[in-house]
Amino acid sequence: MTIGPIELEIIRHRMEAINADAGETLVRVSGSQIASEASDFNTAIMTADGTVVSCSKFILVQSTSLNLIVRDILDRYGENPGIGPGDQFLTNDPYLGTLHQPDVTLVAPIFHDGRLIAWAGSTVHEPDVGGPVSGGFNYAARSIFDEAIPIPPVKIVESGRIRRDIERDYLARTRTPELNALDLLGQIAANRASERQLLELCAVYGANGLVEAMDTLLASTEAAFRRRLKELPDGIWRENSFIQHEQRRGADYMPNQVYAVRLAMAKSADRLTFDFTASDDQAPGAVNSTYPTLANFTMAAVLVHICQGLPWMPGAIWRTIDIRTRKASVVDAEWPAGVAMSTGTSAQAIRNCVSACLARLLDGSEKHAHMAMASSQSSGAGGMSISGHRLDGRPFTTLFLDELSGGGGATVDTDGCDTSGTATSPGATPSNIETNEAYYPVLYLTRLELADTGGPGMRRGGVGAMHAYRPHRTDRSIALLSMAQGLQHPATMGLAGGEPGSPSGFAIMSGDVPVDHAMGWPDLADVVEIRLPDARTQLHPGHMLVTSSQGGGGFGDPLERDTAAVLADVLDGLVSTEGALRDFGVVMRRDDERVLVDRQATDAERKARRSTRIGEREPYRGGGAVGGRRLSSHFRAVETANGEQVACASCGCRLCGLGERLYSSLVLHEAPAGERSAITDRYPGSERFRIRHFYCPGCARQVDVQVALAGEPVLEAMDVRPQAKSEARS
Incomplete structure (x- = not known):
C-alpha cells in the first residue's frame, strides 16, 4: 500500500493513541498511587533500532533516551539470551538508560512474520527498589554501592511468559513486592497492548508500510525542526x-x-x-x-x-x-x-x-x-x-x-x-x-x-x-x-x-x-x-x-504589569496587598469593603522605583519604537558607522558594541536570595546566593534577573553574533 501524506498523519496520530492506551492499561493494572494518581510513568514506541518515534506526555524525561537501552540489548543479547517474539526486558540501570534506580523500564520487541519491526516501552517510578534506605534514596551514599544496585537488562518475559526466576530475583530486592509486582504486570500489559495495536496497523498498511511510515515521520519531523532552527538567531x-x-x-x-x-x-x-x-x-x-x-x-x-x-x-x-x-x-x-x-x-x-x-x-x-x-x-x-x-x-x-x-x-x-x-x-x-x-x-x-x-x-x-x-x-x-x-x-x-x-x-x-x-x-x-x-x-x-x-x-x-491584573490577582487571593506593593509597585486602598488600586500613589511609587534603579536619576523616555535587528524583548542591534551596536528596545540607549560584554553595560543591583520570602534567609547557606537585577541605564527598565553565587563574575547570558553581510542584504 502506498503511504502518502494522509496515511502518514493517520499513522502518526494512531501511534499517539496507542501510547495513550498503553498508559491507561498500565494505570488500570497498577496498584501504586505513584502511577495511578501522580502519573509518574511514561510509554513510548520505537523503531526496530530503538529510535523513539512516539512517546506519551506524562513524564517526558522517562522515555526520550529509551534508544540507549534498546541499543544495548541489540548489541549484547542478539545471540545470548536472544531476542524473540513475546520477549520483554527489564532494567533500572541509570548508567545505561534510565534516570535513576527507582525508575524501572520494560521494553518489548515487536515482530511481524519473524521480522523485528518496532519496540514498545514503558517506565514507572517504583515505591522501593531495595538498597539500604527505604524508597531508594540515601543522603549518606558515598557511591552507588550505598544505593539500590542497578539491574542491567534482563529478559523477564520470554515468549510471552513471565520468567519466575527473574521475577523472583527482582521482587526480592524491594520492600514493596506487591506494588512492584502489580506495576510489572501493568507494564507487561501496556507493552502487549502497544504490540497488538501496531500489528493491527500492519494488517492495514503492511509491515513495510508501517516501517516506511515511521522512517518518513522521523525524516519529516527532523526536516521541520531544522527549518525552525534556521528561523532562529x-x-x-x-x-x-x-x-x-x-x-x-x-x-x-x-x-x-x-x-x-x-x-x-x-x-x-x-x-x-x-x-x-x-x-x-x-x-x-x-x-x-x-x-x-x-x-x-x-x-x-x-x-x-x-x-x-x-x-x-x-x-x-x-x-x-x-x-x-x-x-x-x-x-x-x-x-x-x-x-x-x-x-x-x-x-x-x-x-x-x-x-x-x-x-x-x-x-x-x-x-x-x-x-x-x-x-x-x-x-x-x-x-x-x-x-x-x-x-x-x-x-x-x-x-x-x-x-x-x-x-x-x-x-x-x-x-x-x-x-x-x-x-x-x-x-x-x-x-x-x-x-x-x-x-x-x-x-x-x-x-x-x-x-x-x-x-x-x-x-x-x-x-x-x-x-x-x-x-x-x-x-x-x-x-x-x-x-x-x-x-x-x-x-x-x-x-x-x-x-x-x-x-x-x-x-x-x-x-x-x-x-x-x-x-x-x-x-x-x-x-x-x-x-x-x-x-x-x-x-x-x-x-x-x-x-x-x-x-x-x-x-x-x-513595574509594567497592568494594575487591573494586579487587582484581579489580589481579589483572587493569588497576590497579597503587601505583595502587590513589594513586587509590582501597586498601592491598594480600601473603600468600604472593596479593595481598589490607588492610581495616583501607584504612579508615584513606580516612578520613584525607576529613579532609584539608576541612581536617583530621571529615566530617559526615548522617542518611540526603536528599529534594528531584534536580539531580545529588550535589545536591538542597530547599524552605526562603527558597526552594529546593542541598543535598548524601549528608549534607544546605546549600550555596547555587538559582541562586547553587554551585561557590564547595564546597571546591576544585588539582593539577598530571600528578598521576597519569609523563610528562605533562615535556611543555612542561603547567604551564599544573590538575586541580580539588571536595568537599562537609560530608561531603568528591568531587562534581566539572575540567581548567582555571591562574588561570582556577572554571567554574560547572551552572546548574539553579528549578522552576516549576505543575511543583511537579503
Missing part, C-alpha cells in the same frame, strides 16, 4: 543553576555544599549544541546525573520549548543536537558515583539551564518570540520518600509528589498557569489527598494555593501551593527523605526581566499550630525552627510537616 546563551549536597574530601565532611550546573548553548544554522563542560565535579553522594539523565532532561526541555506545533518525536530531534560534557562531573557522573537522587537535584538544574537558554533563544526571534516561556517549577522539598510502620506494625514506603503543585512559567501574552506542575512532565500531578490518606498513615491538614509565590513580571508566573500533614493512626515516627532543593535560593527563573518564582519551603512544627488558618509562610515563620532536611529527619506523632512548592517564573518588568 545564531548565537550563544548561558545559564547557571545550583544544587546543595554534602561534600567529602578524604576524612573531611562538609555539609550543605553548592554544586553548579553551567550551560553554554550554541545555535548555528540548523544545529543546537549544549555544552555542560564547565559544570562542577561530581558529588560524593546521590545527587549526580548520569549521561542518560542529562540527555533525557535536555531533550524534554527542547520538546516543550522549541517543538510547539511540531510532533514530539525525540528520535528525529536527536539528529540535530550535540551534547558536550565532561566525565566525572555532576551532570555526567562516572561509575560508581551515587545517582539515585538525581531526578530531584542535578537533573532539575540541567532542565532549568536548558529551559532558560531556549527561552532566551526564542525571545530573540522576530517570528517565534511568542513561544518563549519562563521556567516552570523546579523540584522542591515537597518531593520525598516517606517510610515507617502502620499502627499494626506493617511497614510502608512510598513517594509523595506534593511538589508537583508548583507554578508554570509566564509568556509574553499570558500569565503562568497556577499550580500546574513541571512543563516537562505535562501529565504528572500530585496524588489525591484522600488517596494518600487511604494508602498511608497520614492526615492532611491543608492544601492551598500560595499567594505571592508566582514570579513577578509584566506577566506573572503561576503560583505554587502549600501542603501540611501529620502522622495519623500510627504511634511511630515517619522517616522523611526530601530532595531538599530550592530552599536556599529561587530555582525557577523568569524571562526578559521577569522575576524568579518563589523558593521551596520545608518545616516541621508542633501539631497545635493552626496551619489550616494560615495564608502562607509569613503566618508561620515565627512559630517554627527552620532547618534543612537531612538523613535523620523524622516526623514524630504530635508534629506536622509543612512544605511549599515553587512558583513559576515571570515575564517582563514587574
Whole structure:
C-alpha cells in the first residue's frame, strides 16, 4: 500500500493513541498511587533500532533516551539470551538508560512474520527498589554501592511468559513486592497492548508500510525542526543553576555544599549544541546525573520549548543536537558515583539551564518570540520518600509528589498557569489527598494555593501551593527523605526581566499550630525552627510537616504589569496587598469593603522605583519604537558607522558594541536570595546566593534577573553574533 501524506498523519496520530492506551492499561493494572494518581510513568514506541518515534506526555524525561537501552540489548543479547517474539526486558540501570534506580523500564520487541519491526516501552517510578534506605534514596551514599544496585537488562518475559526466576530475583530486592509486582504486570500489559495495536496497523498498511511510515515521520519531523532552527538567531546563551549536597574530601565532611550546573548553548544554522563542560565535579553522594539523565532532561526541555506545533518525536530531534560534557562531573557522573537522587537535584538544574537558554533563544526571534516561556517549577522539598510502620506494625514506603503543585512559567501574552506542575512532565500531578490518606498513615491538614509565590513580571508566573500533614493512626515516627532543593535560593527563573518564582519551603512544627488558618509562610515563620532536611529527619506523632512548592517564573518588568491584573490577582487571593506593593509597585486602598488600586500613589511609587534603579536619576523616555535587528524583548542591534551596536528596545540607549560584554553595560543591583520570602534567609547557606537585577541605564527598565553565587563574575547570558553581510542584504 502506498503511504502518502494522509496515511502518514493517520499513522502518526494512531501511534499517539496507542501510547495513550498503553498508559491507561498500565494505570488500570497498577496498584501504586505513584502511577495511578501522580502519573509518574511514561510509554513510548520505537523503531526496530530503538529510535523513539512516539512517546506519551506524562513524564517526558522517562522515555526520550529509551534508544540507549534498546541499543544495548541489540548489541549484547542478539545471540545470548536472544531476542524473540513475546520477549520483554527489564532494567533500572541509570548508567545505561534510565534516570535513576527507582525508575524501572520494560521494553518489548515487536515482530511481524519473524521480522523485528518496532519496540514498545514503558517506565514507572517504583515505591522501593531495595538498597539500604527505604524508597531508594540515601543522603549518606558515598557511591552507588550505598544505593539500590542497578539491574542491567534482563529478559523477564520470554515468549510471552513471565520468567519466575527473574521475577523472583527482582521482587526480592524491594520492600514493596506487591506494588512492584502489580506495576510489572501493568507494564507487561501496556507493552502487549502497544504490540497488538501496531500489528493491527500492519494488517492495514503492511509491515513495510508501517516501517516506511515511521522512517518518513522521523525524516519529516527532523526536516521541520531544522527549518525552525534556521528561523532562529545564531548565537550563544548561558545559564547557571545550583544544587546543595554534602561534600567529602578524604576524612573531611562538609555539609550543605553548592554544586553548579553551567550551560553554554550554541545555535548555528540548523544545529543546537549544549555544552555542560564547565559544570562542577561530581558529588560524593546521590545527587549526580548520569549521561542518560542529562540527555533525557535536555531533550524534554527542547520538546516543550522549541517543538510547539511540531510532533514530539525525540528520535528525529536527536539528529540535530550535540551534547558536550565532561566525565566525572555532576551532570555526567562516572561509575560508581551515587545517582539515585538525581531526578530531584542535578537533573532539575540541567532542565532549568536548558529551559532558560531556549527561552532566551526564542525571545530573540522576530517570528517565534511568542513561544518563549519562563521556567516552570523546579523540584522542591515537597518531593520525598516517606517510610515507617502502620499502627499494626506493617511497614510502608512510598513517594509523595506534593511538589508537583508548583507554578508554570509566564509568556509574553499570558500569565503562568497556577499550580500546574513541571512543563516537562505535562501529565504528572500530585496524588489525591484522600488517596494518600487511604494508602498511608497520614492526615492532611491543608492544601492551598500560595499567594505571592508566582514570579513577578509584566506577566506573572503561576503560583505554587502549600501542603501540611501529620502522622495519623500510627504511634511511630515517619522517616522523611526530601530532595531538599530550592530552599536556599529561587530555582525557577523568569524571562526578559521577569522575576524568579518563589523558593521551596520545608518545616516541621508542633501539631497545635493552626496551619489550616494560615495564608502562607509569613503566618508561620515565627512559630517554627527552620532547618534543612537531612538523613535523620523524622516526623514524630504530635508534629506536622509543612512544605511549599515553587512558583513559576515571570515575564517582563514587574513595574509594567497592568494594575487591573494586579487587582484581579489580589481579589483572587493569588497576590497579597503587601505583595502587590513589594513586587509590582501597586498601592491598594480600601473603600468600604472593596479593595481598589490607588492610581495616583501607584504612579508615584513606580516612578520613584525607576529613579532609584539608576541612581536617583530621571529615566530617559526615548522617542518611540526603536528599529534594528531584534536580539531580545529588550535589545536591538542597530547599524552605526562603527558597526552594529546593542541598543535598548524601549528608549534607544546605546549600550555596547555587538559582541562586547553587554551585561557590564547595564546597571546591576544585588539582593539577598530571600528578598521576597519569609523563610528562605533562615535556611543555612542561603547567604551564599544573590538575586541580580539588571536595568537599562537609560530608561531603568528591568531587562534581566539572575540567581548567582555571591562574588561570582556577572554571567554574560547572551552572546548574539553579528549578522552576516549576505543575511543583511537579503
